[in-house]
Amino acid sequence: MPSRRIVLAHLAAAGCAMPSFAQDDKSPVKLLVGASAGTDFTARVIAEKLKDSLGRPVVVISKLGAGQQVALGELKRSAPDGRTLMLVTSAPFSIYPHIYQKLDYEPLKDFTPIAGVSSFDVGIATGPATAARDMPQLVQWIRSNPKLAIYGSAPGTGSLSHFVGISLGLAIGQALTHVPYKESPVGLVDVSTGRLPMMMTGLSGMIELHKAGKLRVIASSGSQRSPLLPDVPTMTEAGVKVNTTSTVGIFGPAGMPPEVVAPLTKAIIAIASTPEYRDKLAIYNVFPKPATPQELSAVLGDEYKQFAALVKASGYTPE
Structure with missing residues (x-):
């Protein structure tokens, strides 16, 4: 018969569909938000469903200030154990590096992409x-x-x-x-x-x-008309070649182990792929955009290049 150690190892492997919290640990997961309105609402919609997947509370904590950088600072300082996450719009990764001479974080090194959840335009x-x-x-x-x-x-x-x-x-x-x-x-x-x-x-x-x-x-400003005002065209449809959106994703601090990231990614993408999620976000003109960490990183890379070109072409002076 297999030893108790081997059985436990197999059980642990089978149970890796969730982050590696102790069974009796029911401490909440913090989901930070650094922006208001639609972003905060999106976080709360995800948190409500994510608590069922994780079997523990998921608490949305608003940390407004400095264009999400206050919340990003807390995320950066957090332990990479899956207990502190953040829902972030793409500006700190795609725009700020081109307009601010100094940032208190490195976009690619200080955070772990977990899942894309939505996009929005203006x-x-x-x-x-x-x-x-x-x-x-x-x-x-x-x-x-x-x-x-x-x-x-x-x-x-x-x-x-x-x-x-x-x-x-x-x-x-x-x-x-x-x-x-x-x-x-x-x-x-x-x-x-x-x-x-x-x-x-x-x-x-x-x-x-x-x-x-x-x-x-x-x-x-985006590529599709808003369900809130379906008669209002996009800028491109109206004859002006502008197609500008912002991607929203969930991130953790740097150094999160793959066995912690993978189940979070799976659960979040499942939530962001439901009709209920789509319908709730529509009231804020937010569009579902579920994405893997690799897909999220690729989209942010494209946005980084887009805004680099915009800053250069406009002659905008970085602050």
Whole structure:
């Protein structure tokens, strides 16, 4: 008969579908979030289902500040045991290295990719300061009023919204002046009252004002129309060659063992592949995008190159 040690070894191998926590250890897994609104909501949707897979609580902890860098700092300092994870948008990996002279982390070395979960784009809204009701009219207005071509972005400098404005300027050959906003509601009010010609930010925050006729959502920045406003074209469909999105993934600290990463990847991808997940995320204009660690790394690598080219072509001065 096989020895007790051999039997236990086989049981351990069979049970590796979950991270290597002790059976009596029911301490929670922390899922950090460094951004608000749709990102925080996505984290909570995943956490609710992930707790069932892990058999332990999964607690979402918001650590806002410095464009997710506060939360990334905590993740970097955490033990690589699967107890601390973070849901991160791609900006800290694809944009920040090109615009900040010094970062407190190394994007490729200090974190372990676990799974891709979603992507999002932004909407472009105009208001009373411009008569533009679609993208061709906005392009014409910008070219006719270059000194007035001012756009707001939230959450401001270094965000996807900021770079959608840069991309628009490059695509039409007329640079736009950028005004950063920490929060989108303030900028959207400025658009609706005519103090600001246009705003680039998350589409979900624009819906109510758009339907009330206080501003006009004229396009979205990604490759597919939003289910929130299916009649609003993408920028590419509207004749402006801009296709800019942000990938969202879950990461752990550097040095996580494969036997800890693999079951987390499997569980998270399973959650992100369900119709329920898709339907819940739709209210924030967030699209499911399940991906393996290798696929997530490849997408982030492509975004890194895209934004490197944007920064260089725009002449944007790193801070």
